[in-house]
Amino acid sequence: METDPPLPSRAPTSSNAADGVQGLSAAEYLAAEDRLTAAEKAALASHLAAGLGSPAHEGIVEAEAVLRLIAWNAEPPVLEAMAEAAAANPNTPRSIAWALANDHEAAAMVVLEVCAALSDEDLIGIVQAGTSSSKACAIARRPEVSEKVSSCLVDQGGEDAVHALLANVKAAIPSDAFSKVLDRFSDSERIHEGILDRPSVPGFLVQRLSTLVSAKLRTKLAERSVLDVLPGYADERSAAEWDKHLAAMVRDGSLDETRLVRELCSGNLEFFVRALSALSGTSYVEVRGAVLDTPPALASAWEKAALPKGWMPVAAAVVAALIQTDRSAGHTDRDLFCRNIVTCTLANLRAANFTLTDAQRRLFHTHRGR
């Protein structure tokens, strides 16, 4: 008489009892699958997904196969438990992340929001499929959103997804995408507000927004203290154009610390971030976050860029000055704005008891006198 195969002794009955299932084969799992409760499957899936090591890790291939079988056939609560663990594990393979990302929303969203295994191509495919507004929102909330993914969300995402993207300060949104946002959502106050709440907004948008925004937002528009909203300061180059431009500057040796500080003094924060990103090999998004959100991280990017240490406090002081200075002068008088920046920077450096070198003194003298 045929009898059921024994339940593998390694199959857990709770997350606490889940030790020792590494090495469970796909065949063993399938032999036991019908007799496992949803809770047991969830505990197993969670344990295996959390325990996936690096690709060289012994047993990862079998564990991945078992997880893929679970993803194909398990109930939603099992998938959700697996998704939670997979999203938190930096070693989650793309096959598992991709399967979960295309599954039902509750499991997909947690993976789409944080899982690093998904490529830009994967994320763009999901946005373009247009099957779920919630999934597009989850992608917009990722800790890093590249310009390519942002552009796709702006082109094809719904209003909720675009709003979530604008609210994500770490999302890299190219200048031309902002124009498309306004083209698509010209009547949406929350989208206008989302743009105004960004840490940096291309200058040309300010003029467009001034004709679109409500009275409530007009005050906000006027109160913005971020510099790159100043007309004439915006650089609308695409990421590829920036790369080309900066590569040429690196080749001819003109991209040095003095150039970076001079551009900052002119309010060209975008140039500073792009250049520091290129020199340090750090992503644009990371450098932008370092400059705008976590000033101490600026030192790390500066060091990676192999720029002279003595200039880092100077650059940091100019960034601080840009944030502190009243930008209203810049709308009508660019030179006055630059002088204000230099004055504020020097005051910051004096307050920190920083002694300028001759080269630094000359740079500020030249810039203030322009």
Place this chain on the structure above:
Amino acid sequence: MPTVEQVLLRIVALVVDDNPDHQNLLALQLLSLGAKEVLTAANGLEAIALLKGRTQTLDLIVAEVRMPNGNGLQLLQAVRCGLTKNMRVNSTFVLVTAKPEVGIIQTASALDANGFIAKPIKGAKLEPAILKARRTVFPPNFARYNEVYVPDNI
């Protein structure tokens, strides 16, 4: 959530299996779940010929992995790469096998199989698997599908 009837009623499915008994059993199970019509083929090549000759698209393909003259993974790759012009490249495709080895699972996953069922297939197992497969739609990626190596003998 739609009922089984709403999801499966009126669909046209193709069952591909070289074992006539398994082929008939699967076809009967799909009909009992509400499928409008179930076509059959004995291997991948026969299935491709059948698909190329149709003017209307199919809603679902259920194929055995191990078959002579075009295995289930090769058929899946042909569909995903658009070689069967009357099928949507992201059509619902469910693989069945009695021996789900790791290599087969990896290849099926790389080709975005919508479902994967281990034999023997009981009615209770087939229904949720087909329902889930029909709801899981992968955005197509031809470049990736083309790169997947599928051996003749598996």
